[in-house]
Amino acid sequence: MLTDQELLRYSRQILLQQVDIDGQLRLKNSRVLIVGLGGLGAPVALYLAAAGVGELHLADFDTVDLTNLQRQIIHDTDSVGLSKVDSAIRRLSAINPEVRLVAHRTALDADSLAAAVADVDLVLDCCDNFTTREAVNAACVAAGKPLVSGAAIRLEGQLSVFDPRRPESPCYHCLYGHGSDTELTCSEAGVAGPLVGLVGSLQALEALKLLAGFGTPLVGRLLLIDALGTRFRELRVKRDPGCSVCGSQHG
Numbered sequence: 007m008l009t010d011q012e013l014l015r016y017s018r019q020i021l022l023q024q025v026d027i028d029g030q031l032r033l034k035n036s037r038v039l040i041v042g043l044g045g046l047g048a049p050v051a052l053y054l055a056a057a058g059v060g061e062l063h064l065a066d067f068d069t070v071d072l073t074n075l076q077r078q079i080i081h082d083t084d085s086v087g088l089s090k091v092d093s094a095i096r097r098l099s100a101i102n103p104e105v106r107l108v109a110h111r112t113a114l115d116a117d118s119l120a121a122a123v124a125d126v127d128l129v130l131d132c133c134d135n136f137t138t139r140e141a142v143n144a145a146c147v148a149a150g151k152p153l154v155s156g157a158a159i160r161l162e163g164q165l166s167v168f169d170p171r172r173p174e175s176p177c178y179h180c181l182y183g184h185g186s187d188t189e190l191t192c193s194e195a196g197v198a199g200p201l202v203g204l205v206g207s208l209q210a211l212e213a214l215k216l217l218a219g220f221g222t223p224l225v226g227r228l229l230l231i232d233a234l235g236t237r238f239r240e241l242r243v244k245r246d247p248g249c250s251v252c253g254s255q256h257g
Contacts, residue, residue: 008034012104016058029218030058036217037061037126041114041142043090044068045202046156046209047132048080053210055098055105059217062098063126065110066090077199116141123149128216130209131155131178136185143178146170147252152223153178154212156205159195163205163231166243167212167224170252175225176245177252201233 008030013020020030036059040047043066054062070078070085070093078090085093091109098107114122123129123145131142131153139155146153152169155178169175208229215221230239247254 007031012058015102015104019057024220025218029220032218033058033214034060036128037063038213038217039063039065039122039126039129040132041065041129041138042132042134043078043080043094044074044132044134045077045197045199046158046206047130048078048094049203049206050130050132050210050213051094051098052080052101053207054213055102057210057214058102059105059213061106061108061126063108063110063122064091064094065114065122066094067111067113077197077202079199079203114141119145120148123151126151128213129153130213132206132209136182139178139182140185143168144251147177152216154209154216156209158202158205158231159197161198161201161233163201163233165205165208165212165224165229165231166227167216169216169223169225172225174245176243177249179251180246180249181228181243198233201231204233205231 008027016030019025020027038054038059040051040062043051043064051062068090070081070088070090072086074081080097081093089111091111095107095109098105110122119141129142129146129151131139133139143153147170150170154167157164168177212223215223226243228241228243
């Protein structure tokens with residue numbers, strides 16, 4: 007059950023008929039893995055902790071750098087040089103001490119990633135490289151866990167939800183294939199801070215919808231964000247029957 011303190015803390019959220027006490031209880035009993043605590047993972051972690059998701063598993067092997075602070079709002083100047091996981095834990099504990107925090111401070115290999123995904127109900131891909139995204143997607147497909155995937159670079163963002171529990175849902179590999187060897191990172195191409203905040207906030211919202219059971223998630227849809235012109239566009243994405251990750255021969 008929810009305590010009196012929890013009823014008060016989450017009262018504005020509970021007032022939403024789509025959430026109510028039942029939805030808040032589902033959030034309290036949920037476990038979520040956040041892969042990456044940078045520009046996307048920062049708002050994701052902050053909003054999910056504030057919303058009362060019961061257990062957050064935080065995965066990042068990097069340390070806080072001064073160049074991160076322009077967009078990674080979970081960290082501050084005093085965090086420079088610290089593990090991003092430890093910096094995030096300090097901030098999240100201050101925001102909501104009721105949330106249980108599980109640390110993954112080293113890079114996840116195939117076995118540890120599979121174990122980390124198996125331990126949670128939902129995964130948020132907030133990393134900044136294609137190799138990790140592919141590995142996270144494969145682990146989610148294998149474990150049958152929903153994946154909320156976001157990306158942002160320069161002044162463009164993308165967002166989608168891949169849910170292997172739904173037979174019609176594509177996976178990340180259906181959409182992006184084997185990616186590109188020339189993929190740029192934010193350190194090479196730059197990125198606007200509010201843009202990653204926007205994409206990360208939308209990722210957090212999609213996660214809350216899936217966990218609490220309300221609304222229509224972005225399954226089978228890719229949201230494209232053009233920050234320069236303040237335009238949003240949506241593309242339909244179908245599952246690839248021949249996909250080497252989630253295709254029928256692998257299901």
